[in-house]
Amino acid sequence: MRESALYGTYARQPLAFERGEGCWIETADGDRYLDFAAGIAVNSLGHAHPHLVAALTEQAGKLWHVSNVYEIPGQARLGERLAENSFADKVFFTNSGAEALECAIKTARRYHHVNGHPERYRVITFEGAFHGRTLATIAAGGQAKYLEGFGPKVEGFDQVPFDDTEALLKTIGPETAAILVEPIQGEGGVRPIPNASLRRLRELCDRHGLLLILDEVQSGVGRTGKLFAHEWAEITPDLMAVAKGIGGGFPLGACLATAEAAKGMTPGTHGTTFGGNPLAMAVGNAVLDVVLEDGFMESISKKGLLFKQSLAAVADEFPDIVEGVRGEGLMLGIKCRVQNLRLLEALRDQKMLVVPAGDNVLRLLPPLIITEDEIREAVKRIHDAAAAVRATEKADA
Numbered sequence: 001m002r003e004s005a006l007y008g009t010y011a012r013q014p015l016a017f018e019r020g021e022g023c024w025i026e027t028a029d030g031d032r033y034l035d036f037a038a039g040i041a042v043n044s045l046g047h048a049h050p051h052l053v054a055a056l057t058e059q060a061g062k063l064w065h066v067s068n069v070y071e072i073p074g075q076a077r078l079g080e081r082l083a084e085n086s087f088a089d090k091v092f093f094t095n096s097g098a099e100a101l102e103c104a105i106k107t108a109r110r111y112h113h114v115n116g117h118p119e120r121y122r123v124i125t126f127e128g129a130f131h132g133r134t135l136a137t138i139a140a141g142g143q144a145k146y147l148e149g150f151g152p153k154v155e156g157f158d159q160v161p162f163d164d165t166e167a168l169l170k171t172i173g174p175e176t177a178a179i180l181v182e183p184i185q186g187e188g189g190v191r192p193i194p195n196a197s198l199r200r201l202r203e204l205c206d207r208h209g210l211l212l213i214l215d216e217v218q219s220g221v222g223r224t225g226k227l228f229a230h231e232w233a234e235i236t237p238d239l240m241a242v243a244k245g246i247g248g249g250f251p252l253g254a255c256l257a258t259a260e261a262a263k264g265m266t267p268g269t270h271g272t273t274f275g276g277n278p279l280a281m282a283v284g285n286a287v288l289d290v291v292l293e294d295g296f297m298e299s300i301s302k303k304g305l306l307f308k309q310s311l312a313a314v315a316d317e318f319p320d321i322v323e324g325v326r327g328e329g330l331m332l333g334i335k336c337r338v339q340n341l342r343l344l345e346a347l348r349d350q351k352m353l354v355v356p357a358g359d360n361v362l363r364l365l366p367p368l369i370i371t372e373d374e375i376r377e378a379v380k381r382i383h384d385a386a387a388a389v390r391a392t393e394k395a396d397a
């Protein structure tokens with residue numbers, strides 16, 4: 001047989017799905033899985049949400065793409081709504097998280113450039129960070145495994161240990177432009193930055209004339225029970241990257257900015273062919289219709305609490321398998337005592353999907369529309385998977 005024509009860049013699981021509905025996805029053979037991966041926090045409203053399907057198909061019959069050479073009314077509307085519901089005055093639409101971060105980094109550098117400080121271009125980031133896979137965002141993330149073999153690391157990123165203010169203070173210099181941080185590290189293992197530390201970052205940025213860039217590609221759009229996770233700390237950034245959940249499965253990202261931070265982004269300074277096209281805007285607006293409904297955020301917090309408490313009981317029963325549970329809302333992580341992929345495989349045997357992360361964590365990122373019954377079902381499957389792993393551990397010993 002001919003080898004796959006696809007790049008070998010993914011260690012894919014041996015599963016292919018054909019359809020989905022809500023929190024469930026189904027293979028061609030009719031095997032149903034409980035989906036707590038949600039396309040890595042992307043399917044915020046689950047699969048085949050009727051409102052999203054209607055918005056996309058309606059737009060598909062009218063107009064797909066015109067390019068940013070023309071006015072795009074859906075873009076103006078989604079931008080306006082994002083601004084109204086956040087710190088931002090200005091929005092730039094992209095197709096992905098990495099592009100949203102590229103825009104944020106460029107915006108921060110331009111800000112200092114037009115302020116007469118072109119020497120201020122360096123961005124401070126944190127160990128364990130993940131900001132995407134472009135050349136600049138792998139430099140920002142600073143992870144050796146993603147940088148290796150791709151030539152010189154893009155210049156201008158300084159990394160400090162996670163949540164280490166002392167190291168941060170020593171790193172701020174006359175060339176520093178911004179601090180870039182995920183309020184909750186996703187790939188890094190569902191590691192929340194304490195609210196007090198986020199506030200301190202805000203203060204430091206103000207004191208040193210730096211821009212605070214938040215990467216809310218994973219934590220944003222309701223995932224933690226607030227529209228954006230930084231709201232828990234009662235601070236606002238100058239720039240923010242959003243993607244994943246905002247498109248509900250349609251490729252869509254956005255860079256949000258204050259008017260001040262974005263003042264250098266004048267005509268011709270940045271652009272994209274596909275970003276913000278009518279299809280993406282129809283879906284993005286439809287996602288906001290649902291997540292901005294009264295009570296939606298509160299329901300996420302309530303369900304998240306139920307889930308976290310139930311998981312804590314599983315952790316108590318299986319201290320040999322589960323070290324602890326962390327995260328906020330419906331962005332939770334199980335820190336494993338056994339290798340995380342063993343629990344992931346045991347969960348797959350239980351027909352439940354989750355996502356691995358750094359620090360030996362499994363991420364639980366269900367669609368935000370999940371029901372309490374489905375959470376109970378998930379907890380049961382996690383319980384049974386932990387029991388299965390324990391049984392094989394015993395057999396191996």
Ligand SMILES: *Cc1c(COP(=O)(O)O)cnc(C)c1O
Nearest residue numbers: 096097098130131132186217218
């Ligand atoms: C997924 C992710 C990205 C990259 O998004 P892409 O759409 O894959 O480019 C950046 N930052 C964070 C926090 C992410 O979770």
